[in-house]
Amino acid sequence: LAVAMLETEKMSTNYTYGDGKTGDSGNFGIFKQNWFMIRQAAPQYSNYTSEQWNAGAALNSNLSWDVKVLKAAQSKWGINLWFAGHRDGESGFQNPNTTDIQNYRNAVYWIKAQIDSNCVYRTDDTRFWVSVPAI
Numbered sequence: 001l002a003v004a005m006l007e008t009e010k011m012s013t014n015y016t017y018g019d020g021k022t023g024d025s026g027n028f029g030i031f032k033q034n035w036f037m038i039r040q041a042a043p044q045y046s047n048y049t050s051e052q053w054n055a056g057a058a059l060n061s062n063l064s065w066d067v068k069v070l071k072a073a074q075s076k077w078g079i080n081l082w083f084a085g086h087r088d089g090e091s092g093f094q095n096p097n098t099t100d101i102q103n104y105r106n107a108v109y110w111i112k113a114q115i116d117s118n119c120v121y122r123t124d125d126t127r128f129w130v131s132v133p134a135i
Helices: 002-007 035-041 050-060 063-094 099-116
Strands: none
Touching: 002 099, 035 050, 035 063, 050 063, 063 099
């Protein structure tokens, strides 16, 4: 929930297709998961290439699938490497402790803390947000 709040204005997939990116950088779903991680985390996409990035659009119309892929990625890499790859793709895995990745992780944890501070925030229309520059 916190990642979706940070990544999308209205926690929807109503944003520029692929988040304006292509190939492994293309982003999909309410969490804006990148194709590089999607195709490695979800067995269904394991034989797909960077050029087949449009297959990630399945996450845009299926929230359940989006959540399953997110959980698969977090399970595959652990939360710290997941943050690195989610924020900066393949480069994030190579250099997971940049200030930018740390700021992104801290922003998500801050949003999560706000949500956890009152159970009503899990079901009402309150949105928490932190200004983290897009990359």
